[in-house]
Amino acid sequence: MAILTKEQAQAILKKALGFSKADECEITLSGNEGGNIRYARNEVSTSGAEENVSMAVESRFGKRSGVATINEFDDKSLEKVIRRSEEIAKLAPESPEYVELLGPQKYITTKANFDSTAKIDPAYRAEAAAKSIKAASDKGLTAAGFLEHYTRFTAKMNNKGLFAYHPSTDIDFSVTMRTEDGTGSGYVTQDFSDASKLDTGKASQIAAEKAANSRNAKALEPGKYTVILEPAASIDLLRNMFFNMDQRNAEEGRSFLSKPGGKTKVGEKLVDERITVYSDPTNPEVPTAPFAGDGRPQEKVTWIDKGVVKNLYNTRYWASNKGSASIPPPGNVIMEGGSQSLEDMIKSTKRGILVTRLWYIRAVDPQTLLYTGLTRDGTFYIENGKIMYPVKNFRFNESPVIMLNNLEALGKPQRINGSLVPPMKVRDFTFTSLSDAV
């Protein structure tokens, strides 16, 4: 059994800590149980299950620190892993960035584990894949998809009195469907903490429809276009921005948030005033752990408020060194949106392009946060409020900072990759070349 209850985890951690002879000792115990199924060419190709529990011990003597891990939990093994971490610590150089371990912390409660996900068995996985394959074969399409699910727990204890425990579940599904002639392709991806919200058959219909409708795409000239980005398209660009809001990099002058003279853009308007971004571990759609990897409490933090940069995250060392508030990196990202559906947004578009997915996104210039990548699996031309025809895929070169300044409209936020993001309409999105890829 890889998933321990709070009491079971606490008992093991206490026992292990009892063997410690170091000045400071912090132990993390974590486990996961999960499974996956993969299919292609309308057949299951691989499937598997896995489980694992492991313990990582950090021991410290003064400013020297050592880490050791183990996956056996009898008394002898616990003592062995503690001793090994102590031996490594004694050999390590002193860390100039040493900060004392945290003492007892108060954490808010989050509900991130669901029985519906924890009880998934091989039969569920086979059925989920079969429903998706059926959605493809019914329409003469070919499906390639992947489903994986996990139940996890993390527990943490140290000799300064800190204790933390958090159980969670998640399920991720994605499928790409292609037409027999290879001229059309459609995609859908969904993820949830609660598996009862996932219907792979229904989700697969979206991919099937996009595939069938994207046959024989027309070529448009590359250039600047108004685009409607579905959350699956914008998420990677947005994550690349929000997860780059590191205080140290900004203050060291090597971030898009750096300013001449060693200053940062905190307090300045960076993007359109309709953009507000925060993280919140208690959000029921995207629940996350109430503590960060180093034990700091995770609470609601606003990163961008009405277009203005509010907070940057940091390490405990950098916060104490700079006298800043200590803010851990976010566990999720929640971007406020509006009430419009994707359909409403299409209806209000005179001329534009609907983008299902962006692919192979790579940083081009970290100074401006310029990224390149391509559209994929469902790109359509919109005119006078209607989808007119599929278009060939484009390569883009664009910065999420510029994109969020050229904002036209925001729709209703949806969960995507553990975050909440609205579909968005953006003008002057830069497509630099055409791709023949389907």
Add this chain to the structure above:
Amino acid sequence: MKRRNFLELSALGFGGLMLPSIPVFGDIISPERALETVDTALKKRLADVALNTAKSKGANYADVRIGRYLQQYIFTREKQVQNIVNAESFGVGVRVLANGTWGFAATSDVSDKGVAKAAEQAVAIAKANSKLQKEPVQLAPVKGFGEVSWKTPIEKNAFEVPVGEKADLLLAANAAAMDNGANFVNSALFQVNEQKYFASTEGSYIDQDVHRIWPNFTVTAVDKASGKFKTREALSAPMGMGYEYMIPKASEKIKGPEGTGLNGYRYAYDMLEDAALAAKQAKEKLTAKSVMAGKYDLVLDPNHLGLTIHESVGHPLELDRVLGYEANYAGTSFATLDKWKSKSFKYGSDKVNIFADKTQKGSLGYVGWDDEGVKTKKWDLIKDGVLVNYQAIRDQAHIINEPESHGCCYADSWSSVQFQRMPNVSLAPGKEKMDVDKLISGVDKGIYIAGRGSYSIDQQRYNFQFGGTTFHEIKNGKIVGMLEDVAYQSNTQEFWNSCAGSCDESDYRLFGSFFDGKGQPSQISAVSHGSAHTRFNGVNVINTARKI
């Protein structure tokens, strides 16, 4: 990303290092423990337990991989060691064919009971999945090799070098960069040792000891007054070598183009020299001329061209991609079977000869046998510009009428199922005597590009955009200074057809990808790409400067 017992090192604050997420599998161990080995006789006995159990439960074919995977990663920034990771992962994976269908199971319980249970599970999974199978798996024949062994021909095992000595080398490289004007430097040394024992019902018992190493750094220069910052990456290559790669040798340095100060490194790297130059170049980049967009002739350094080969030739010629098995993630391929069958598909110009080779000295993909017991070899992919072959494993060979597998099956761990992975894919050097200065002397308006940069390509491998780490302007046959904001965009077939020729064999060297990702759940693999400096005519260059 596999969530099995790994540490996401990218989350530990190595933001300056331009790397994908770095997976670490297994348990953290002491450096000394990495030098212990597992007895071969014991492995053979356990392998026989797995094979006999699988056969008795109804498998027609079975293979077993007993693997011990060691990783040691050292990370530093400026004057301090940030992290040292020593990890070991040990276990057994059993793959079987029953009712014409694959089944796989793995366990960390390396006992008779543990491996027998895994073999039983693998057969049960194969039988369950066979109900959904349309056509039975066909395996290309392979010889049984009996009890054999192979080892990467290393001179000095990197795991035997004290951690302190290795950390000191990184810190010395950091100091060289700081002394030459860098504001920041992050450096790392990655070392991997795969101790793999493979056995199959075909009669092979193959013991292999595989070593790989990769020193790397990113130097950053900041101009506080303007707020601009620029980075320059190391010009090292990850190699299938031991610690001897870290010891500079004059004979392994290949002088770069006149006017760049650059050196190429063949089978020995000079990290201090490269770090010092990197700092100077990062600073120079702060004031370098911004490129004027347009068509240029490109002269590409092997340490840059390797990634272009990887993305635009290596991946599209993976047969599983061509067939649609990777459609949901990595994608499919423009290089469809009909193009190959035509025997006349011009992938590139007549100068383009690209081969796959799992036996190349010093390369990341060099092994004696692949992960399904096939002896490795060399074969042509593109001959005189024409597409002639793909990369196939035992259950794919019949699709392209090959009598045997190409020997490019790989799994990144005992717990992952092996599948088709890219072999070393390299561009043959030119046959005429040619050095890089002579190659550049023929270019009127061009750009010389070295090192790794931004790279992006579509899911069928037509349209790509690549950057680099240094760019030099070529005017009337000479390098005239550095450029910035350069990226080239092209189409795979158009690009390779614009190939105007390469330098000769004396200029040839390897580039490598240490953490290449493929599959769901994703598996990593390491692969090299050799080439000499090569010229491409009339390539579209864009200017990537923006204001935010």
